[in-house]
Amino acid sequence: MYRTHTCGALSIQDTGKTVTLAGWVQTIRKFGAITFIDLRDRYGITQLLFGEELNRQLEEHPLGREFVLQAKGVVVERSNKNPNLSTGEIEINILSFTVLNQSATPPFTIQDDTDGGDDLRMRYRYLDLRRNAVKRNLELRYAVSRSARNYLHENSFMDIETPFLIKSTPEGARDFVVPSRMNTGQFYALPQSPQTFKQLLMVSGYDRYYQVVKCFRDEDLRADRQPEFTQIDCEMSFVDQEDILNMFEGLIKRIFKDIKGIDYTEPVERMTWEDAMWDYGNDKPDIRFGMQVANLKVPPHVYLSRQQTIPKTPVGEGGFKVFDEAETLVAISVPGCSEYSRKQTDELTEWVKRPQIGMKGLAFIKCNADGSFKSSIDKFYTGEQLKLIATAVKANAGDLVLILAGPEERTRKAISELRLEMGKRLGFRKDNEFKLLWVLDFPLFEYAADDNRWVARHHPFTSPRPSDIDTMIAHSPAIEDAAKYLEHPYANIKANAYDMVLNGNEIGGGSIRIFQRGLQEKMFAALGMSREESLHKFGFLLGAFEYGAPPHGGIAFGFDRLCAILGGSESIRDFIAFPKNNSGRDMMLDAPSTIDEKQLEELAIQLKTIDQTSL
Template sequence: MAESMKGLHRTHRCTEITNANIGEEVTVMGWVQKSRNKGGIIFVDLRDRSGILQIIFEEADVKAEGFAKAEKLRSEFVIAVVGKVVARTGAVNENLATGDIEIRATKLTVLSEAQTPPFPIEEGSKTKEELRLKYRYLDLRRPDIQRNLILRSQAATIVRTFLAEEGFLEIETPILQKSTPEGARDYLVPSRVHPGNFYALPQSPQLFKQLLMCSGYDRYFQIAKCFRDEDLRADRQPEFTQIDMELSFVDIDDVIDVNEKLLQKLFKETIGIDVALPIQRMTWQEAMDRYGSDKPDTRFGMELKNVSDVVKGCGFGVFTGALENGGSVRGINVKGQGAMPRKKIDALVAFAKDFGAKGLAYLCIGEDGSYKSSFSKFMTEEELKNLATSMGAENGDLLLFAADVDKVVYDVLGNLRLEIAKNLELIDQDKYNFLWVTEFPLFEWSEEQKRFVAMHHPFTMPMEEDLELLETAPEKARAKAYDIVLNGTEIGGGSVRIYQNDVQEKMFELLGFTKEEAYERFGFLLNAFKYGVPPHAGLAYGLDRLIMLMAKEESIRDVIAFPKIKDASCLMTEAPDVVDEKQLEELEIALVLKKKEQE
């Protein structure tokens, strides 16, 4: 039966006790990890958020009543123990921080009994994620999940301290705001006071932080909750957290400089990683040409090579056809894999087709210098040799080629490069490779909407030397935008903002907004700009992704206390759920549910 605290006061967390405390009386509290009765001595592993500590119960120390209580202890009972710190009588456990000490208990208080949990509370659990998320409050007891959330807390504290010391002010922006549909779908919140009207949950604090710059606050930051109603992946959630910032009277170098110092401090003080400064910079075009990705993983080579000039005029129609249609032919050299079995090559071809490829051309170079290729009958021996030379090929290499419009070629080879590196274990998992990607295209063409859309957002400043392209060739204009990439994952992005009315109006025009539509959506910002706006720029990190990479986890669900699953539902609370009819009446909302089509 559970007992009360009865004046007990915890003196230490489990791993705060060291051999320096030997001989002291301490009081510890936590959960029973496991209990072992060795006949006259009961060994209990006590767990709290700091780790595990071994407790010994002997009848001579805790008397018959205390020993009887200790015999009944089971996993996940919550207990308080008073006892003396002693050196371990048995073998030292080098896997525990407290492996050379133990507590000889003199008093046991059972604070709470526990049912047998539906899965073991242990590190590296093999239990299915669905079950763990249903009982998330138990899953959160696991030491590896607790380490992740402790890391997250430490990171947030360091960020706050660093930015405050750099002159940033922490200012909160509204959660209930106006819907400005441009990009991902908004989560909408109905208003009871204004029937038929809706708030939107923020996809980012973008407009408000720009208004703060208009208001003279100079340097702002916020660890902000954001929401996007979009399809989920391993590194996405419907609600997520940003480290958001905005600075006035700055340009790109100023923003990058302060953020490099932030990253250096953050990684050193949390996980002991030294980030060398300055961080490498690469333009978007160079990243696409070399890696087929605007968030390249630079921990390994296997870079793309453009062989369009080498194969033009050859007899292989797939190559020449792509060039005639304005595309390119590019390849990657998989070193030492020239003898890869045909079955594995066919699997790579199938993989490439998932990313838009019509096929994948390959050239295997034997250890004896012989060629085996899917297209050798269409090219002369000399042409094949020139192609291999241009790819830096040696005997025993495997060359893979994609031929299509650039977008498809980049997508195919960029993803193929990552897949092969994963399969061949070419990636050093202990590396943390940072990269700034700069000079993104200002616009991208939306086939669905048949218009230009902003690659970042409508308030991104074009490169000064590209301003005239807004009139003549907007598709060629580059943005003063920058992403920070870590190990092939974008962890943050930002841009210099437009602050001149004529440039902003031209942007809206190119994005298909009339002046009236622009003011209807963004009027409060555009009106603020009429009263004196400083040059400003900003950046936001995805905190969840950042912590995921720091903790070397594969999913952001492992670094969020209460995450959603892929359909944006919560298995633990069963949200979203129906609401009372009275609540709908107060909101003047009637539901008309569409019947799902019969399969």
């Protein structure tokens, strides 16, 4: 037996017991004729006391950091207790020890505040995983998985695995493809999600399915993306949208309770996609704080139902060319910031000019406590006119109005980012505060101007909202005049879809699915697929719909992202045992890598050099 207890198990109640521990040497501290060693394993740290006789052995055969050690001794009370350790009241008076394995000097310190950079730690990830900070993240990940599985099991969901080697049907992100040796010149694809398989399981009668499943997308990476990621993937039969929302509100509330001790009893707020875009500038708003977007000017063809709600202000009336000629003019009122200095407003202007924000400048109005107004656009507008603008933005005395002008899509995205940035600077976005939101009624289609056709906003298996099904069936998707695409009936069809948002992050999305062959064929046709193409790509699904497919719908949660938010991190990499870097490389394995000629010959693949500058 290598050990009788773990390094986090012993307490003052174990005093007098003879125990055997095994683990890694964390620190070594010599005090004259005695030596203290902190021994670490997955469960904690225990202090070992080596007396005079054993200390001589250590001098003859020194230990080093990360040596694997087995030690037998008696539990005694510590004279200098450490309240920061669960074992801090005791130590082990060592009787004998064995070095199970030596260690080279680690390339970085195995501590929370390590001296290793990202690339170095990813290269030696097996050492990085020994650090408590990383261990806590993986423990949280496991706890979230366990909580979700327990809830789904209690609600009659069945965990069913689906294949990883499937057919490539490129839609949206690029597929990762896998050559087949037995079928020369043909390829599998790794699934971007188990979407069609879970629908087929509904056809098969497994009315409540789930999987905690790996998915693969060949796309550019960022903090919340990895080429392989994990979903909590779920599907249900004989349900409508309300059934789905209620079931999976319960799932997330259960996770909050189990992981954070939060009893989230309040109803989850619901918001339409159009309201989210109008009031917050994006479709995943952080509603932990206010500071809603004020729309002072928008293109006449956008948000048709909102045009009459735009407040009357002097903007666009020949006072200031930048405002007059802008397609969109939006603003936020930042509470209590009217005393910002010139240096601070200049810094905000530079912030919105950054390439990732993409604006040419920023205008501001300071709503002073005495009722006066000071602005970067003073020479274009009188005090009364500035007051009209501030009133339209619902600014109060002491507030700072920030205004952006420019093209619709870019400007709306920029004001959303600026709102989030100001919320962060003012402490409104707290890691320990959680706010859920359902966003509903997304457009079913988006118009792709380059191809003059409709594309699916979610995926081609999403059903229209029930009230819009007849509109979709009755009209052709053909767009006669590209300039008038917003007048086409398809532009106003809403999807029977829903996203769950947590603190400004989309953590889950799903829809009620199409389950009748005729409607599914109509959807494929609307997306520009010929009958032959739809049969080639999805003939198996269309065929299945002829054999009694039930109404069904589902949702998929971004498991890595959910864990990161619960753990207070912006990067999902921190919650994945062996992640890729921002270039999609595994620094530890040095992958991807070349394969040898024999493998290429077996796969009947010949490589050729491509001029990267032309890509």
